[in-house]
Amino acid sequence: MPFWPRTPHNRQPWVVDLKSDTEAVLTCDLNRLLPATDPFGRQIVIGLGCFLETFVLAAQEQGYRAEIDHFPEGGSAGALDNRPIAHFALTKDAGLAPDRLFSQVLRRRTNRGAYDVNRPIADNVLRNLHQFASPDVQIATIGRGARLQQLRALTRDAMFGEMKTPKAHKESIDLMRIGRSEIEANPDGISLGGPFLEALSLTGMLTRETLSDPSSAAFRTGLDMIEKGAMSSMGFVWINTDGNSRSGQIAVGRAYMRICLQATADGLAMQPMSQVLQEYPEMAKFYETAHTWLTDQPSERVQMLARLGHTKAVQAAPRWPLATRLREV
Numbered sequence: 001m002p003f004w005p006r007t008p009h010n011r012q013p014w015v016v017d018l019k020s021d022t023e024a025v026l027t028c029d030l031n032r033l034l035p036a037t038d039p040f041g042r043q044i045v046i047g048l049g050c051f052l053e054t055f056v057l058a059a060q061e062q063g064y065r066a067e068i069d070h071f072p073e074g075g076s077a078g079a080l081d082n083r084p085i086a087h088f089a090l091t092k093d094a095g096l097a098p099d100r101l102f103s104q105v106l107r108r109r110t111n112r113g114a115y116d117v118n119r120p121i122a123d124n125v126l127r128n129l130h131q132f133a134s135p136d137v138q139i140a141t142i143g144r145g146a147r148l149q150q151l152r153a154l155t156r157d158a159m160f161g162e163m164k165t166p167k168a169h170k171e172s173i174d175l176m177r178i179g180r181s182e183i184e185a186n187p188d189g190i191s192l193g194g195p196f197l198e199a200l201s202l203t204g205m206l207t208r209e210t211l212s213d214p215s216s217a218a219f220r221t222g223l224d225m226i227e228k229g230a231m232s233s234m235g236f237v238w239i240n241t242d243g244n245s246r247s248g249q250i251a252v253g254r255a256y257m258r259i260c261l262q263a264t265a266d267g268l269a270m271q272p273m274s275q276v277l278q279e280y281p282e283m284a285k286f287y288e289t290a291h292t293w294l295t296d297q298p299s300e301r302v303q304m305l306a307r308l309g310h311t312k313a314v315q316a317a318p319r320w321p322l323a324t325r326l327r328e329v
Contacts, residue, residue: 005054005257006110007047008034008274009175010188010317014051018328021065022090024136025072026052028080032188036171037278039163041080042249046303048085049253056254057102057261064090075246082155086250087302101261108260109316112225115232115309120144125266126308131235136251139259140294143235143308145295154293155307156230158275158286163222164214165282173208177318187318196280207239229271233307236273239293244301252303263308272306 007013013032017025028048033041044061052068059066069087076083133139142148162168162317175189179201183191192206200206200218210218239255241248263270276286 005047005050005105005108006260006272007039007050008043009172009190011044011047011175012188012320012325013044014048014325016326018326021183024088025084025281026086026088027082030080030082034171036168037275037280039075039280040078042244042279042303043274044080045085045246045249046253046256049250050257050260051253052086052088052250053254053257054105057105059090060096061098061102063092063094063096066090067092070247070250076247077244080305099259101265104261104264108264108273109269109314111311111314112229112271113311113314114228115234115269115307115311117232117234119234119310121156121235121268121308121310123270126235126237126295128262129259130254132262134251134255136248137255137303138240138300139237139255140240141235141237141308148233148235150293151236151305152231152233154286154289154305155233155273155276155305156226158273158278158283159226159230160223161282161286162275162278163219163226168280168282173212176208176211178206178208183318187320191318220246230273230307232309234309235307237270237304237306237308238302240295240300240302241305242297242299242301244303248301249303256304256306259306267294267310268308269311270306270308270314272304274305277302277305 011032013029015027015029017027019025025325026048028044038044056066067089071085072087073083123141126143129141130139172190176192177183177186177189178192179198180193183193197206206218210216213219237259239252241252260270275283276290290302
């Protein structure tokens, strides 16, 4: 499996143009954006930052130092365009030691299940996540108290709000891969596989139509899963920036990737709770509450919020083969 990191809705929007054996350019596949739920492409850019950090770790594992130049031709605060996201070059470095986090790359998962509410997160485990802060990103965590309960409810309500917003929910429905054949044909998006879901699909209980219908059992099951997941969160980690620049979003993605790998090493499950930070009108009240609770200055922006806890492992999400994301020029 390729070392693909997480991106919103598993869109895997990266395209790598190979310039030589040691030089390449990363661009974004504009057909993989999420205009309803990520209208400014902020979450997609963060996902591209996750890709870059994974690339740096993989290069280091092979004894190469990766030099990354973000937005070498400039970037737009508005819609993403065809300009490069990053240029990277590799230099062999015999003295470069592998990064300890690389061993977690293939173990990292996004886990949307219910977490163990009887197993709190140790303070030192939460503190481990703070080490990836930098002048560009601030990292904070919480693992107990009234604010934890408030964040559980806020993230749940934002997810409910997205499901009840037809345009936003349709974007997710259109990207659902129901059953093995759909998943294998399009190994991206939101995978609904496994024997139980396959059986529901065959009986007609699990279809795009039932998932879109608020009166259906499938829709109500989706709400119940959200409730169980969000309200079992045993901690949260969030990443803030001063302002909302494209380069800052890349820095957030790189930091978030390292947080994910550290959490994996420490036995934690994670799930991004992105709805509460999204920038379309129906999310405005959740967005404003999150920023009231999680920022200190008016210029601060909460870029990522993820829930944490302990639970059983899940399978890796499907990924497109490496060859589909490479171009030789």
